Amino acid sequence: MSDPTVVPDGGTGTPGRRLVDLPPSGPVAARPIAAPPLGQRERRTRNVGWRSRDVIRAAALVMGLYVLGQLLWFANSLVFVVFLGALFGLAVGSAVDRLERYKIRRGIASALVVFGSLGALVGAGMLMAPTLTEQFTVLRRQLPASIDRAEHWINTHRTGLIGTLLSGLTAPTAPPAGTAAAPTAVGTPGTAGTPTTTAQPGTAARRQLEAAARSEARDRATGRADAQAEGTAPSATESLKARLGSQLSGATRYLFPFLSSTLTVIGGLLLIIFLAIYIGAEPQLYHDGLMHLFPHRARPRAGEVLTEIATVLRKWLVVQLIAMVTIGTVTTVAMLLLNVKAAFALGFIAGLLEFIPTVGPILSAVPAIAMGFVDGPEKAVAVLLAYWGIQFLENNLLIPWLMRGGMDIPPALTLVAQALMTLVFGFLGLMVAVPLTAAIMVPIKMLYVRDVVGDDMPLMSDGGDDDDEDD
Numbered sequence: 425m426s427d428p429t430v431v432p433d434g435g436t437g438t439p440g441r442r443l444v445d446l447p448p449s450g451p452v453a454a455r456p457i458a459a460p461p462l463g464q465r466e467r468r469t470r471n472v473g474w475r476s477r478d479v480i481r482a483a484a485l486v487m488g489l490y491v492l493g494q495l496l497w498f499a500n501s502l503v504f505v506v507f508l509g510a511l512f513g514l515a516v517g518s519a520v521d522r523l524e525r526y527k528i529r530r531g532i533a534s535a536l537v538v539f540g541s542l543g544a545l546v547g548a549g550m551l552m553a554p555t556l557t558e559q560f561t562v563l564r565r566q567l568p569a570s571i572d573r574a575e576h577w578i579n580t581h582r583t584g585l586i587g588t589l590l591s592g593l594t595a596p597t598a599p600p601a602g603t604a605a606a607p608t609a610v611g612t613p614g615t616a617g618t619p620t621t622t623a624q625p626g627t628a629a630r631r632q633l634e635a636a637a638r639s640e641a642r643d644r645a646t647g648r649a650d651a652q653a654e655g656t657a658p659s660a661t662e663s664l665k666a667r668l669g670s671q672l673s674g675a676t677r678y679l680f681p682f683l684s685s686t687l688t689v690i691g692g693l694l695l696i697i698f699l700a701i702y703i704g705a706e707p708q709l710y711h712d713g714l715m716h717l718f719p720h721r722a723r724p725r726a727g728e729v730l731t732e733i734a735t736v737l738r739k740w741l742v743v744q745l746i747a748m749v750t751i752g753t754v755t756t757v758a759m760l761l762l763n764v765k766a767a768f769a770l771g772f773i774a775g776l777l778e779f780i781p782t783v784g785p786i787l788s789a790v791p792a793i794a795m796g797f798v799d800g801p802e803k804a805v806a807v808l809l810a811y812w813g814i815q816f817l818e819n820n821l822l823i824p825w826l827m828r829g830g831m832d833i834p835p836a837l838t839l840v841a842q843a844l845m846t847l848v849f850g851f852l853g854l855m856v857a858v859p860l861t862a863a864i865m866v867p868i869k870m871l872y873v874r875d876v877v878g879d880d881m882p883l884m885s886d887g888g889d890d891d892d893e894d895d
Contacts, residue, residue: 443541445875451643501849509697509698510699512699512700513700513707514704514738514741515745516534516537517534523536531706559765559766559768563769566765567797570796573801725875728870729870732866733867736863738883744778746819746826747822748776748779750822752778755774755792757806758810759792762803762810763808764792765795776790781858782835782838782839788811796808841857842858843857866883
């Protein structure tokens with residue numbers, strides 16, 4: 425019996441073929457047979473799953489990132505010092521480019537720029553040292569008196585808004601546990617643990633005064649506080665001084681832990697100086713070294729990003745240095761016009777703290793307002809208005825003119841970055857918060873906003889850098 429699926433050879437002697445092997449006829453035969461999708465062919469040939477070496481490579485990468493993060497966290501002070509050295513090195517490199525046009529070698533020019541700047545600062549400091557020393561002495565001597573006057577003014581306005589806001593700072597503290605309360609006024613019942621005393625003329629009153637005097641002398645000899653010895657709470661002024669002193673000492677220990685060792689401070693300054701010299705002398709060497717970390721196809725774009733970061737940091741530093749000199753000079757003149765004591769010292773502090781945007785001007789205004797209270801609350805208000813006016817002119821005229829719209833960091837982002845860096849890393853984190861944020865914003869703008877999202881974000885190089893214009 426023949427197979428119905430086999431076509432007979434028709435006497436030609438050729439073997440028969442199965443019906444399933446025959447091509448279809450009719451409309452289906454004219455339709456081309458489609459190849460399987462490309463994705464299906466890839467899935468058929470791809471080996472799904474991780475191999476052992478893939479797992480080892482991923483584990484090594486994770487461990488390497490973890491060790492690097494721990495190292496950076498442990499040596500965060502060193503990282504920030506290196507960042508400051510690179511920041512100053514970029515500015516030195518810009519000056520070296522100009523000196524190189526006069527056939528001066530870059531290494532010599534870099535050393536000349538750095539040590540020349542240091543010499544100029546030391547010379548200016550020596551010229552101003554007598555005045556600054558005298559005025560800092562006046563400032564240190566007058567600050568307690570200004571605190572007393574501020575406390576007295578707050579007490580006279582305790583029922584107003586200012587007294588309500590500052591009542592928590594000046595509230596008297598409770599006497600220590602176990603300390604007996606002092607005898608109360610005449611005819612008033614004593615406090616707990618103290619017998620009631622009654623006003624008596626003559627001998628009884630004299631005995632109480634003599635006992636109080638002996639107790640005070642004995643407590644001074646043993647080094648105890650007068651308020652604790654007499655069993656009474658400290659006065660409002662003493663409470664304010666004690667609170668301010670404790671808070672300032674705690675803030676100093678928190679913000680300036682690196683100042684605990686003089687050798688550490690000197691080492692950090694020397695590291696910044698020599699890093700600025702080396703980076704300013706050969707910036708292309710370090711640029712090429714960083715380029716080796718990127719694949720060849722990504723190097724052109726990575727070079728553009730690194731160049732933009734260097735431009736932003738250099739521009740920011742130059743603007744801050746100009747602002748420091750300008751604000752220090754204007755503040756000194758304003759304090760002289762207002763006849764505030766230690767005007768040169770206050771102007772020096774204002775110029776120095778101008779390096780820290782947003783927070784520095786606020787910190788510099790505190791001792792100036794306190795010195796204003798020496799002459800009265802009206803002078804303190806005038807000093808406050810003067811500092812506010814200087815900062816208003818700086819933020820709306822000076823800085824926009826110097827930056828010319830090149831770097832625009834939102835003020836809210838600046839405050840958040842400074843607060844976060846201060847809480848985590850202390851004063852060094854506060855110093856580098858703004859330039860570090862500006863540097864991080866560059867790759868975000870170029871690699872994500874421009875390349876991925878497709879939006880056009882303004883960059884410093886779009887407006888034309890000063891160095892590029894000179895070239």
